[in-house]
Amino acid sequence: MRMVNIDDYNEKTMQLAKPVQDEKRRVLLGAGSTIHEKYLSKLKELGIRYLFIEDAKSKGISLDEMMDMPTWMDIIAVVEKTFKDVKENNPLPMIELNKSVKRLTEEVSRNKAIILIPTTTVSASLKPFAHMVNVTLLALQIGKKLGYNGLQLHDLAFGCLLHDIGKAKTDNREEHPETGFNIIRANREISLISAHVAYQHHETLDGKGFPRKIEGKDVLEFAQICSIANDYENAISNEALSPDEAIEKIMTYSNRKYTHDIVLAFHRGIISYPPGTNVKLNIGDGIVTKVIDNPHRPVVRVHKVGKEVSLNQQPTIMIEKVLPEETNEIK
Ligand SMILES: [Fe+2]
Numbered sequence: 001m002r003m004v005n006i007d008d009y010n011e012k013t014m015q016l017a018k019p020v021q022d023e024k025r026r027v028l029l030g031a032g033s034t035i036h037e038k039y040l041s042k043l044k045e046l047g048i049r050y051l052f053i054e055d056a057k058s059k060g061i062s063l064d065e066m067m068d069m070p071t072w073m074d075i076i077a078v079v080e081k082t083f084k085d086v087k088e089n090n091p092l093p094m095i096e097l098n099k100s101v102k103r104l105t106e107e108v109s110r111n112k113a114i115i116l117i118p119t120t121t122v123s124a125s126l127k128p129f130a131h132m133v134n135v136t137l138l139a140l141q142i143g144k145k146l147g148y149n150g151l152q153l154h155d156l157a158f159g160c161l162l163h164d165i166g167k168a169k170t171d172n173r174e175e176h177p178e179t180g181f182n183i184i185r186a187n188r189e190i191s192l193i194s195a196h197v198a199y200q201h202h203e204t205l206d207g208k209g210f211p212r213k214i215e216g217k218d219v220l221e222f223a224q225i226c227s228i229a230n231d232y233e234n235a236i237s238n239e240a241l242s243p244d245e246a247i248e249k250i251m252t253y254s255n256r257k258y259t260h261d262i263v264l265a266f267h268r269g270i271i272s273y274p275p276g277t278n279v280k281l282n283i284g285d286g287i288v289t290k291v292i293d294n295p296h297r298p299v300v301r302v303h304k305v306g307k308e309v310s311l312n313q314q315p316t317i318m319i320e321k322v323l324p325e326e327t328n329e330i331k
Contacts, residue, residue, distance in 0.1 A: 002058040002276025002287075003050050003121075006043060008325035009035060010055075018052040018069055023123040025073060047124025049240070060301075061275045061289050065115045067107050072117055072133060075100040079129040079161065086168040092187050101157045104133070105150075108140040113295040115274040119237040128164065131233055136160040138229035138270075145265035146225075158190055159197025160226050166198065177202055177211050193222060201226040204257040224258035228266050231257070242322050244272040271295045278323040282316075283309075285323065 001017040011034050020029045020043060028043070029035060035043070035051075043051075052063075078096045085093055108114065114137060119130035139160040143153050166180030180198035184190055200214070200223030207215030209227075228250060235246035247270060254263040272295065273279060277288040279300060286300040289308055297312035300319075311317050 001052055001054055001063055002061050003052055003063070003118075003274075004276075004325060006040065006049055006051055009040060009051055009053070011035060011037065014053040014055045016051065017054045017058075020048065020051070021073070021122070022046065023125045025077070047120065047127065048122070049120035050118050051121070057287055058276060061287070063115060063275055065111050065113055065271060065274070065291065066117055067114075067137065069117065071103060071107070072130075073122070075103065075133050076122070076126055076129045079132050080126065082162070082165065083129065083168045086165060086183055092162075092183075092190075094187070094189055097158070097161065100133075101136075101154060101161060104136050104157055104161070105140060105153055108137060108144055108153075113269050113271045113291065114138070114141050115243075115271050116233065116236055118240075119233075120240070127237070128167070131237060132161055132164055134233045134237070135163060135226065135229040138232055138266075139225045141269040142225045142229065142262065142265045145269045146262075155191045155194050156197070156222050156225060159184070159194035159222060160229065162190075162194070163198045163201045163226050163230070174210055193220070196220055197222045197226050199223075201230060203227070205259065206256050209257075219258075221259075221262070224262050228253075228258050228262060232266070232270070242277070243270065243274060244322060247272050269295070271298075273298050273319065273322070278325060280320045280323050282318045282320055 016029055016031050016033050019027045019031050022028055078100045081093055082097065116134050119127045119134060122130055136157050140153055140157055143156050162180065162184055164176060164180065165183050166176035170176055170179045177199050181195050184195035184198055185192065200220055203209035203214050203219045203223060205216055205219060207213050232246050232250055235241045235249050241249065247267065250266065251263060254260045271291050273288045275288050275290060279286055279288060281300060284302050284304045286302040288298045289301050290299040292299060294312040299308050299310045301308045309317060
């Protein structure tokens with residue numbers, strides 16, 4: 001299985017590996033089906049930009065480091081419900097939220113590194129909620145690398161899963177952190193530090209963030225983690241950067257938006273070339289098949305020899321660049 005941009009979908013060679021659902025989670029197309037041209041444009045209208053497919057090239061590729069889609073969609077639905085509850089002045093759905101935090105924490109403890117499901121694999125109306133789930137996954141991964149205990153991970157995850165909840169009450173970008181802070185703070189079952197994650201997630205070390213422009217040590221470590229996760233998620237899902245490009249971008253913010261230690265912890269837990277990435281190596285073109293020991297040195301199947309090489313064991317082999325789909329045909 002691999003992920004392709006919807007524009008690169010080829011009806012003749014590719015089948016869906018995962019179902020495509022609409023915003024109500026109705027299955028539009030099941031796994032195993034092919035997508036007719038007319039239907040492709042419908043999916044694009046829904047805001048879907050990526051598809052999971054099987055084809056000759058994807059043979060032997062699995063995406064084990066990616067969260068399973070039904071669970072991911074379940075948690076997105078919980079965040080959507082939370083927004084609705086806040087809009088209607090109902091209490092936060094704590095049972096579902098607690099369960100979601102637990103499932104996300106388990107997911108992160110299971111995997112050495114994670115691959116994000118871009119929010120553009122779901123319809124546009126679910127995107128803001130999917131974003132909050134992805135930010136939580138990334139934050140937990142960073143927390144794990146920093147050696148956080150269970151309680152710290154819980155509080156971090158709660159803050160991240162609700163970091164943009166203020167948007168349920170205000171359209172003003174400058175206001176949403178404080179609005180969110182007040183919503184979370186009003187709930188006694190949630191730690192105050194989680195509320196501060198929402199309050200501070202747009203603050204930066206150099207004091208150029210918002211809403212209070214606090215700086216340096218005043219920006220809580222949890223909030224810095226939420227901030228880096230937020231930046232990476234936006235780079236992947238909104239700017240459509242590839243994971244390696246997104247990591248590069250984050251590195252440039254080191255010690256300006258968040259501390260270098262947090263950037264390093266982030267770097268250790270993120271896969272830069274997920275399985276299925278088409279790459280140009282200094283020894284020829286290939287496709288990433290697995291990520292084993294080192295999240296930045298994957299195993300690559302080299303097309304011209306039809307064999308896999310582990311970059312982690314072959315230090316002289318370099319990835320020169322990520323290739324777009326059409327230039328990297330199997331010959
Ligand atoms: Fe935000």
